[in-house]
Amino acid sequence: MFGGVQFDPAGNLYVGCRDGKPCKVPPVFQGDRFANQGDGWAGCTKIVKYAPTGSLQSDNLFPTAPQAPCAVYEVNFGAFDASCVLQTPRFSVDEFGRIYYPTSIEPRVTVMDNAGNEILQFGTWGNRDSTGGLPGDLVPTTDVPMGLPNSVAATDNYIYVADMANLRILRIKENYALEASSNGK
Numbered sequence: 001m002f003g004g005v006q007f008d009p010a011g012n013l014y015v016g017c018r019d020g021k022p023c024k025v026p027p028v029f030q031g032d033r034f035a036n037q038g039d040g041w042a043g044c045t046k047i048v049k050y051a052p053t054g055s056l057q058s059d060n061l062f063p064t065a066p067q068a069p070c071a072v073y074e075v076n077f078g079a080f081d082a083s084c085v086l087q088t089p090r091f092s093v094d095e096f097g098r099i100y101y102p103t104s105i106e107p108r109v110t111v112m113d114n115a116g117n118e119i120l121q122f123g124t125w126g127n128r129d130s131t132g133g134l135p136g137d138l139v140p141t142t143d144v145p146m147g148l149p150n151s152v153a154a155t156d157n158y159i160y161v162a163d164m165a166n167l168r169i170l171r172i173k174e175n176y177a178l179e180a181s182s183n184g185k
Contacts, residue, residue: 004090004151008097008114011052011061012070016091016101018045047073047091047099049114073116076103090151090162100159102149109144109152109161123149128166144172 006014049071052061091101097114108123126145129138139145147165154160154174161170 004092006091006093007061008093009095010097011056012097013050013052013062013066014091014093014099015048015050016045017048045075047075047101049073071114071116073099073112075101075110075112076106090153092152092154094154095156098154100152100154102152102161104148104150104164107146107149109146109149109159122172123161126166128168144170146170 004014004016008014048069050062050066051070053066054060054063091099093099098119099112099114100109101112102109106123107125108121110121111119113119122144123146124141124143125147126132126141127139127147130141130145131137132141132144144161145166146161146163148163149161150164151162152159157174159172159174161172163170
């Protein structure tokens with residue numbers, strides 16, 4: 001089962017897939033009888049990265065098939081089991097190669113760099129009455145409220161999250177902070 005296809009500005013191809021092999025159970029589900037199928041969590045997926053075999057200048061990024069992936073990111077992407085979600089989860093790659101992916105069962109979105117290092121996570125359980133502190137918020141939350149985040153898309157200014165349980169698309173403004181450092185010289 002595939003979970004989306006993305007390209008970064010360098011022409012790297014990213015493919016989301018579920019290989020059916022068990023992986024680590026998320027901490028909040030240790031002991032859940034549905035999460036523990038065999039020796040681990042049944043919902044493990046991967047985002048696989050392939051370097052182009054051609055070039056952008058030649059207008060042919062992949063004139064030949066890649067021999068092997070250049071990176072494999074094992075992530076808790078989507079839900080426990082594909083049969084409990086109607087749509088395959090979708091991830092996004094931004095212009096800097098950062099990967100944004102949803103984890104439906106723990107309602108959150110994770111952002112990681114191209115080396116697989118987690119940059120941040122956001123999201124908490126929230127129903128249709130939770131609007132994340134916006135006017136009219138009937139059920140206040142301390143984070144971005146989601147029910148079943150299934151797809152993420154990132155632009156230069158916003159992150160869009162499809163929330164299947166609450167039947168809405170969340171638009172989250174990206175904020176950056178400049179940090180100065182010195183090596184002591």
